[in-house]
Amino acid sequence: MSGFLLAGCSVVGKRSADEPSFTLQKKDGVFEVRHYGRTVYAETVVDGAYAKTSGVAFSRLAGYIFGKNRAKQKIPMTAPVLQEPVSLKIPMTAPVLQEKKGDGWLMSFVMPDGSRLETLPEPLDPAVKLREAEGRSVAVIGYAGLHSEKNIRKYAGLLKEWIGKKGYRAISEPRAASYDPPWTIPFLRRNEVQIDVE
Incomplete structure:
Protein backbone atom coordinates (compact mmCIF):
# COMPACT_ATOMS: atom_id res chain seq x y z
CA MET A 1 0.00 0.00 0.00
CA SER A 2 2.94 2.39 0.56
CA GLY A 3 3.62 2.40 -3.19
CA PHE A 4 0.03 3.43 -3.79
CA LEU A 5 0.30 6.29 -1.35
CA LEU A 6 3.54 7.45 -2.88
CA ALA A 7 1.88 7.56 -6.28
CA GLY A 8 -0.22 10.49 -5.10
CA CYS A 9 2.33 12.41 -3.08
CA SER A 10 5.93 12.52 -1.93
CA VAL A 11 7.27 11.39 1.42
CA VAL A 12 7.21 15.00 2.61
CA GLY A 13 3.52 15.22 1.80
CA LYS A 14 3.54 17.20 -1.46
CA ARG A 15 0.33 16.57 -3.39
CA SER A 16 0.63 15.41 -6.98
CA ALA A 17 -2.61 13.42 -7.48
CA ASP A 18 -5.16 14.81 -9.92
CA ARG A 34 -18.26 24.58 -6.18
CA HIS A 35 -20.05 22.94 -9.07
CA TYR A 36 -18.75 19.49 -10.00
CA GLY A 37 -19.78 17.74 -13.21
CA ARG A 38 -20.76 14.11 -13.58
CA THR A 39 -18.42 12.02 -11.44
CA VAL A 40 -17.76 8.31 -10.97
CA TYR A 41 -16.74 6.88 -7.60
CA ALA A 42 -15.37 3.57 -6.38
CA GLU A 43 -16.89 3.06 -2.94
CA THR A 44 -16.95 0.68 -0.02
CA VAL A 45 -18.69 0.60 3.37
CA VAL A 46 -17.06 -0.66 6.57
CA ASP A 47 -19.05 -1.02 9.77
CA GLY A 48 -17.62 0.57 12.90
CA ALA A 49 -16.15 3.81 14.20
CA TYR A 50 -14.33 6.28 11.94
CA ALA A 51 -10.85 5.58 13.33
CA LYS A 52 -11.25 1.81 12.92
CA ALA A 62 -6.47 0.81 -3.33
CA GLY A 63 -6.66 -2.83 -4.40
CA TYR A 64 -9.26 -1.95 -7.02
CA ILE A 65 -7.28 0.88 -8.63
CA PHE A 66 -4.06 -1.14 -8.54
CA GLY A 67 -5.47 -3.97 -10.60
CA LYS A 68 -7.84 -6.01 -8.44
CA ASN A 69 -10.44 -5.81 -11.18
CA ARG A 70 -11.57 -8.01 -14.07
CA ALA A 71 -9.31 -6.22 -16.56
CA LYS A 72 -6.30 -6.19 -14.18
CA GLN A 73 -6.15 -2.51 -15.12
CA LYS A 74 -4.38 0.17 -13.07
CA ILE A 75 -6.34 3.40 -12.56
CA PRO A 76 -4.60 6.68 -11.66
CA MET A 77 -4.98 7.91 -8.08
CA THR A 78 -6.95 11.11 -7.58
CA ALA A 79 -7.65 13.29 -4.55
CA PRO A 80 -9.49 13.75 -2.29
CA VAL A 81 -10.45 10.53 -0.56
CA LEU A 82 -14.02 10.98 0.71
CA GLN A 83 -15.59 9.53 3.86
CA GLU A 84 -19.06 9.89 5.28
CA PRO A 85 -21.08 8.15 7.99
CA VAL A 86 -23.80 5.81 6.78
CA SER A 87 -26.60 3.85 8.30
CA LEU A 88 -27.72 2.68 4.86
CA LYS A 89 -25.41 0.64 2.68
CA ILE A 90 -24.97 -1.76 -0.23
CA PRO A 91 -25.55 0.51 -3.24
CA MET A 92 -26.79 -1.45 -6.25
CA THR A 93 -27.07 -0.49 -9.93
CA ALA A 94 -29.10 2.54 -10.99
CA PRO A 95 -31.53 3.38 -9.57
CA VAL A 96 -29.55 3.10 -6.38
CA LEU A 97 -31.23 0.72 -3.96
CA GLN A 98 -30.04 0.58 -0.39
CA GLU A 99 -30.60 -1.81 2.45
CA LYS A 100 -30.14 -0.93 6.09
CA LYS A 101 -27.34 -3.03 7.54
CA GLY A 102 -26.02 -1.04 10.48
CA ASP A 103 -23.75 1.90 11.18
CA GLY A 104 -20.43 2.48 9.47
CA TRP A 105 -18.45 4.72 7.15
CA LEU A 106 -18.53 4.94 3.37
CA MET A 107 -15.18 5.69 1.73
CA SER A 108 -15.01 6.83 -1.89
CA PHE A 109 -12.20 7.26 -4.39
CA VAL A 110 -12.98 9.71 -7.17
CA MET A 111 -12.28 8.13 -10.53
CA PRO A 112 -10.30 10.22 -13.08
CA ASP A 113 -12.14 12.94 -15.01
CA GLY A 114 -13.97 11.49 -18.00
CA SER A 115 -14.53 8.07 -16.39
CA ARG A 116 -17.81 6.28 -17.12
CA LEU A 117 -19.36 3.24 -15.48
CA GLU A 118 -19.41 1.36 -18.78
CA THR A 119 -15.69 1.88 -19.38
CA LEU A 120 -14.30 1.20 -15.90
CA PRO A 121 -13.26 -2.37 -15.07
CA GLU A 122 -15.51 -4.38 -12.76
CA PRO A 123 -14.14 -4.74 -9.19
CA LEU A 124 -13.20 -8.28 -8.15
CA ASP A 125 -13.95 -7.47 -4.50
CA PRO A 126 -17.75 -7.57 -4.05
CA ALA A 127 -17.42 -4.98 -1.27
CA VAL A 128 -16.22 -2.38 -3.82
CA LYS A 129 -18.99 -0.74 -5.84
CA LEU A 130 -18.91 1.79 -8.68
CA ARG A 131 -21.36 4.70 -8.68
CA GLU A 132 -21.92 7.57 -11.09
CA ALA A 133 -23.26 10.88 -9.73
CA GLU A 134 -24.86 13.71 -11.68
CA GLY A 135 -23.42 17.22 -11.56
CA ARG A 136 -24.01 19.02 -8.28
CA SER A 137 -23.20 22.12 -6.23
CA VAL A 138 -21.12 21.47 -3.14
CA ALA A 139 -20.52 23.76 -0.15
CA VAL A 140 -17.05 23.29 1.32
CA ILE A 141 -15.12 24.38 4.39
CA GLY A 142 -11.35 23.83 4.38
CA TYR A 143 -9.08 23.32 7.38
CA ALA A 144 -5.66 21.98 8.35
CA GLY A 145 -4.90 19.44 11.06
CA LEU A 146 -6.17 15.98 11.81
CA HIS A 147 -9.18 14.53 10.03
CA SER A 148 -10.71 13.11 13.21
CA GLU A 149 -14.39 12.39 13.77
CA LYS A 150 -14.40 15.26 16.30
CA ASN A 151 -13.05 17.71 13.69
CA ILE A 152 -15.50 16.46 11.08
CA ARG A 153 -18.40 17.20 13.46
CA LYS A 154 -16.95 20.61 14.38
CA TYR A 155 -16.43 21.82 10.80
CA ALA A 156 -19.70 20.28 9.61
CA GLY A 157 -21.47 22.41 12.22
CA LEU A 158 -19.73 25.57 10.99
CA LEU A 159 -20.50 24.70 7.37
CA LYS A 160 -24.18 24.02 8.09
CA GLU A 161 -24.46 27.36 9.87
CA TRP A 162 -22.87 29.19 6.90
CA ILE A 163 -25.11 27.36 4.42
CA GLY A 164 -28.19 28.52 6.30
CA LYS A 165 -26.98 32.13 6.55
CA LYS A 166 -26.25 32.30 2.81
CA GLY A 167 -29.65 30.98 1.77
CA TYR A 168 -28.58 27.58 0.49
CA ARG A 169 -30.33 24.31 1.38
CA ALA A 170 -28.30 21.27 2.37
CA ILE A 171 -29.31 18.17 0.40
CA SER A 172 -26.72 15.69 1.68
CA GLU A 173 -25.06 14.70 4.91
CA PRO A 174 -21.56 16.10 5.58
CA ARG A 175 -18.61 14.13 4.19
CA ALA A 176 -14.90 14.39 4.89
CA ALA A 177 -12.41 15.03 2.07
CA SER A 178 -8.74 14.18 2.65
CA TYR A 179 -6.06 15.34 0.23
CA ASP A 180 -2.90 14.16 2.01
CA PRO A 181 -1.38 10.89 3.26
CA PRO A 182 -1.42 10.10 6.99
CA TRP A 183 2.28 10.88 7.46
CA THR A 184 1.87 14.51 6.35
CA ILE A 185 2.57 16.94 9.19
CA PRO A 186 -0.89 17.87 10.58
CA PHE A 187 -0.60 21.64 10.07
CA LEU A 188 0.27 21.04 6.38
CA ARG A 189 -2.69 18.77 5.71
CA ARG A 190 -5.50 19.91 3.44
CA ASN A 191 -8.85 18.72 4.71
CA GLU A 192 -12.41 19.66 3.89
CA VAL A 193 -15.95 18.98 4.95
CA GLN A 194 -18.39 19.01 2.02
CA ILE A 195 -22.18 19.18 1.82
CA ASP A 196 -24.24 19.11 -1.39
CA VAL A 197 -26.48 22.17 -1.65
CA GLU A 198 -29.13 23.80 -3.81
Whole structure:
Protein backbone atom coordinates (compact mmCIF):
# COMPACT_ATOMS: atom_id res chain seq x y z
CA MET A 1 0.00 0.00 0.00
CA SER A 2 2.94 2.39 0.56
CA GLY A 3 3.62 2.40 -3.19
CA PHE A 4 0.03 3.43 -3.79
CA LEU A 5 0.30 6.29 -1.35
CA LEU A 6 3.54 7.45 -2.88
CA ALA A 7 1.88 7.56 -6.28
CA GLY A 8 -0.22 10.49 -5.10
CA CYS A 9 2.33 12.41 -3.08
CA SER A 10 5.93 12.52 -1.93
CA VAL A 11 7.27 11.39 1.42
CA VAL A 12 7.21 15.00 2.61
CA GLY A 13 3.52 15.22 1.80
CA LYS A 14 3.54 17.20 -1.46
CA ARG A 15 0.33 16.57 -3.39
CA SER A 16 0.63 15.41 -6.98
CA ALA A 17 -2.61 13.42 -7.48
CA ASP A 18 -5.16 14.81 -9.92
CA GLU A 19 -8.32 16.37 -8.48
CA PRO A 20 -11.79 16.44 -10.04
CA SER A 21 -12.45 19.61 -12.00
CA PHE A 22 -15.05 22.10 -10.76
CA THR A 23 -16.34 25.63 -11.30
CA LEU A 24 -16.03 27.97 -8.32
CA GLN A 25 -19.45 29.53 -7.72
CA LYS A 26 -18.77 31.39 -4.47
CA LYS A 27 -15.77 32.12 -2.23
CA ASP A 28 -16.19 33.46 1.32
CA GLY A 29 -13.08 33.07 3.48
CA VAL A 30 -12.69 29.37 4.32
CA PHE A 31 -16.04 28.60 2.66
CA GLU A 32 -16.67 27.83 -1.01
CA VAL A 33 -19.48 26.64 -3.22
CA ARG A 34 -18.26 24.58 -6.18
CA HIS A 35 -20.05 22.94 -9.07
CA TYR A 36 -18.75 19.49 -10.00
CA GLY A 37 -19.78 17.74 -13.21
CA ARG A 38 -20.76 14.11 -13.58
CA THR A 39 -18.42 12.02 -11.44
CA VAL A 40 -17.76 8.31 -10.97
CA TYR A 41 -16.74 6.88 -7.60
CA ALA A 42 -15.37 3.57 -6.38
CA GLU A 43 -16.89 3.06 -2.94
CA THR A 44 -16.95 0.68 -0.02
CA VAL A 45 -18.69 0.60 3.37
CA VAL A 46 -17.06 -0.66 6.57
CA ASP A 47 -19.05 -1.02 9.77
CA GLY A 48 -17.62 0.57 12.90
CA ALA A 49 -16.15 3.81 14.20
CA TYR A 50 -14.33 6.28 11.94
CA ALA A 51 -10.85 5.58 13.33
CA LYS A 52 -11.25 1.81 12.92
CA THR A 53 -12.71 1.71 9.41
CA SER A 54 -10.35 3.91 7.39
CA GLY A 55 -7.54 1.39 6.90
CA VAL A 56 -9.82 -1.45 5.79
CA ALA A 57 -11.76 0.78 3.38
CA PHE A 58 -8.60 2.35 1.95
CA SER A 59 -7.02 -1.07 1.32
CA ARG A 60 -10.09 -2.31 -0.55
CA LEU A 61 -10.24 0.73 -2.81
CA ALA A 62 -6.47 0.81 -3.33
CA GLY A 63 -6.66 -2.83 -4.40
CA TYR A 64 -9.26 -1.95 -7.02
CA ILE A 65 -7.28 0.88 -8.63
CA PHE A 66 -4.06 -1.14 -8.54
CA GLY A 67 -5.47 -3.97 -10.60
CA LYS A 68 -7.84 -6.01 -8.44
CA ASN A 69 -10.44 -5.81 -11.18
CA ARG A 70 -11.57 -8.01 -14.07
CA ALA A 71 -9.31 -6.22 -16.56
CA LYS A 72 -6.30 -6.19 -14.18
CA GLN A 73 -6.15 -2.51 -15.12
CA LYS A 74 -4.38 0.17 -13.07
CA ILE A 75 -6.34 3.40 -12.56
CA PRO A 76 -4.60 6.68 -11.66
CA MET A 77 -4.98 7.91 -8.08
CA THR A 78 -6.95 11.11 -7.58
CA ALA A 79 -7.65 13.29 -4.55
CA PRO A 80 -9.49 13.75 -2.29
CA VAL A 81 -10.45 10.53 -0.56
CA LEU A 82 -14.02 10.98 0.71
CA GLN A 83 -15.59 9.53 3.86
CA GLU A 84 -19.06 9.89 5.28
CA PRO A 85 -21.08 8.15 7.99
CA VAL A 86 -23.80 5.81 6.78
CA SER A 87 -26.60 3.85 8.30
CA LEU A 88 -27.72 2.68 4.86
CA LYS A 89 -25.41 0.64 2.68
CA ILE A 90 -24.97 -1.76 -0.23
CA PRO A 91 -25.55 0.51 -3.24
CA MET A 92 -26.79 -1.45 -6.25
CA THR A 93 -27.07 -0.49 -9.93
CA ALA A 94 -29.10 2.54 -10.99
CA PRO A 95 -31.53 3.38 -9.57
CA VAL A 96 -29.55 3.10 -6.38
CA LEU A 97 -31.23 0.72 -3.96
CA GLN A 98 -30.04 0.58 -0.39
CA GLU A 99 -30.60 -1.81 2.45
CA LYS A 100 -30.14 -0.93 6.09
CA LYS A 101 -27.34 -3.03 7.54
CA GLY A 102 -26.02 -1.04 10.48
CA ASP A 103 -23.75 1.90 11.18
CA GLY A 104 -20.43 2.48 9.47
CA TRP A 105 -18.45 4.72 7.15
CA LEU A 106 -18.53 4.94 3.37
CA MET A 107 -15.18 5.69 1.73
CA SER A 108 -15.01 6.83 -1.89
CA PHE A 109 -12.20 7.26 -4.39
CA VAL A 110 -12.98 9.71 -7.17
CA MET A 111 -12.28 8.13 -10.53
CA PRO A 112 -10.30 10.22 -13.08
CA ASP A 113 -12.14 12.94 -15.01
CA GLY A 114 -13.97 11.49 -18.00
CA SER A 115 -14.53 8.07 -16.39
CA ARG A 116 -17.81 6.28 -17.12
CA LEU A 117 -19.36 3.24 -15.48
CA GLU A 118 -19.41 1.36 -18.78
CA THR A 119 -15.69 1.88 -19.38
CA LEU A 120 -14.30 1.20 -15.90
CA PRO A 121 -13.26 -2.37 -15.07
CA GLU A 122 -15.51 -4.38 -12.76
CA PRO A 123 -14.14 -4.74 -9.19
CA LEU A 124 -13.20 -8.28 -8.15
CA ASP A 125 -13.95 -7.47 -4.50
CA PRO A 126 -17.75 -7.57 -4.05
CA ALA A 127 -17.42 -4.98 -1.27
CA VAL A 128 -16.22 -2.38 -3.82
CA LYS A 129 -18.99 -0.74 -5.84
CA LEU A 130 -18.91 1.79 -8.68
CA ARG A 131 -21.36 4.70 -8.68
CA GLU A 132 -21.92 7.57 -11.09
CA ALA A 133 -23.26 10.88 -9.73
CA GLU A 134 -24.86 13.71 -11.68
CA GLY A 135 -23.42 17.22 -11.56
CA ARG A 136 -24.01 19.02 -8.28
CA SER A 137 -23.20 22.12 -6.23
CA VAL A 138 -21.12 21.47 -3.14
CA ALA A 139 -20.52 23.76 -0.15
CA VAL A 140 -17.05 23.29 1.32
CA ILE A 141 -15.12 24.38 4.39
CA GLY A 142 -11.35 23.83 4.38
CA TYR A 143 -9.08 23.32 7.38
CA ALA A 144 -5.66 21.98 8.35
CA GLY A 145 -4.90 19.44 11.06
CA LEU A 146 -6.17 15.98 11.81
CA HIS A 147 -9.18 14.53 10.03
CA SER A 148 -10.71 13.11 13.21
CA GLU A 149 -14.39 12.39 13.77
CA LYS A 150 -14.40 15.26 16.30
CA ASN A 151 -13.05 17.71 13.69
CA ILE A 152 -15.50 16.46 11.08
CA ARG A 153 -18.40 17.20 13.46
CA LYS A 154 -16.95 20.61 14.38
CA TYR A 155 -16.43 21.82 10.80
CA ALA A 156 -19.70 20.28 9.61
CA GLY A 157 -21.47 22.41 12.22
CA LEU A 158 -19.73 25.57 10.99
CA LEU A 159 -20.50 24.70 7.37
CA LYS A 160 -24.18 24.02 8.09
CA GLU A 161 -24.46 27.36 9.87
CA TRP A 162 -22.87 29.19 6.90
CA ILE A 163 -25.11 27.36 4.42
CA GLY A 164 -28.19 28.52 6.30
CA LYS A 165 -26.98 32.13 6.55
CA LYS A 166 -26.25 32.30 2.81
CA GLY A 167 -29.65 30.98 1.77
CA TYR A 168 -28.58 27.58 0.49
CA ARG A 169 -30.33 24.31 1.38
CA ALA A 170 -28.30 21.27 2.37
CA ILE A 171 -29.31 18.17 0.40
CA SER A 172 -26.72 15.69 1.68
CA GLU A 173 -25.06 14.70 4.91
CA PRO A 174 -21.56 16.10 5.58
CA ARG A 175 -18.61 14.13 4.19
CA ALA A 176 -14.90 14.39 4.89
CA ALA A 177 -12.41 15.03 2.07
CA SER A 178 -8.74 14.18 2.65
CA TYR A 179 -6.06 15.34 0.23
CA ASP A 180 -2.90 14.16 2.01
CA PRO A 181 -1.38 10.89 3.26
CA PRO A 182 -1.42 10.10 6.99
CA TRP A 183 2.28 10.88 7.46
CA THR A 184 1.87 14.51 6.35
CA ILE A 185 2.57 16.94 9.19
CA PRO A 186 -0.89 17.87 10.58
CA PHE A 187 -0.60 21.64 10.07
CA LEU A 188 0.27 21.04 6.38
CA ARG A 189 -2.69 18.77 5.71
CA ARG A 190 -5.50 19.91 3.44
CA ASN A 191 -8.85 18.72 4.71
CA GLU A 192 -12.41 19.66 3.89
CA VAL A 193 -15.95 18.98 4.95
CA GLN A 194 -18.39 19.01 2.02
CA ILE A 195 -22.18 19.18 1.82
CA ASP A 196 -24.24 19.11 -1.39
CA VAL A 197 -26.48 22.17 -1.65
CA GLU A 198 -29.13 23.80 -3.81
